[in-house]
Amino acid sequence: MAVSGSGVVRGDDGVRRCFWGASTPDYVAYHDDEWGRPVVDDVRLYEKISLEGFQSGLSWLTILRKREGFRAAFSGFDPARVARYGDQDVQRLLADTGIVRHRGKIEATIANARATLAVQAARGSLASLLWSYEVPRRAAPRAISDIQSSSPESVALAKELKSFGFRFVGPTTAYAAMQAMGVVNDHLVGCVARGPCTRARKELVIP
DSSP states (O other): OEEOTTSEEEOTTSOEEEGGGGSSHHHHHHHHHTTTOOOOOHHHHHHHHHHHHHHTTSOHHHHHHTHHHHHHHTGGGOHHHHTTOOHHHHHHHHTOTTSOOOHHHHHHHHHHHHHHHHHHHHHSOHHHHHHTTOOTTOOOOOSGGGOOSOOHHHHHHHHHHHHTTOOSOOHHHHHHHHHHHTSSOOOOTTOTTHHHHHHHHHHOOOO
C-alpha cells in the first residue's frame, strides 16, 4: 500500500482511497460504497446516529463488524418499533453478545427512536432536520489535517437534536454522523469515492 502526503493511499488493487479506507478489508466496501453517500431515509439515518453513539470510545471497526447484530437486536432500526421498547427489551439487549452491551448507549438508542418520532412530527422527517445543517460549496479536504472532528454546524446540530430528546449525540458524534450520511463529503481530493459522492449529492432530493 503506497501512502501519499495527502492521506490518499493506493491499494494493492491500484485504487486510490482515503488512508483509512484501505487500512483493512472490512473498510474497503464501507468506504467505497457507503461512507459519504447521501442518505435521506429516516430509518437509515436513525441507524447511523445510533451506531455513531455506540462507537463513542470504541473503534468504528468494532461497530462495523457488529452491524448486522445491531440491526437484528434493534428491529432493523425502525424507530417506530424501537420507540416501544421497555425494560424487558433493555434486559434482552444487555444479554445480547451480538452488540455492544452498554446500558447507557442502549437506553440512549431507545430514547433516540422516540426523539426521531418527535422530529418527524415537528419537521416532517429526520432527514429534513439533518440536511438543514449542510454547508454548500464547502472546500474539499486535500490532507488529513483538513478533516475536522467537529464543526460549528455539528455543534448546532447536536444542540437541536438534544432539544428533541436525543442522547449520546455530542458535536463529535454529530459530525461523524454528518460524514457518514453525506451531509459532509470528507473524502479527500484524489480519493476514488469523492466524485461519486459529489454526483450523488447533486441528484439528491431532500424531503
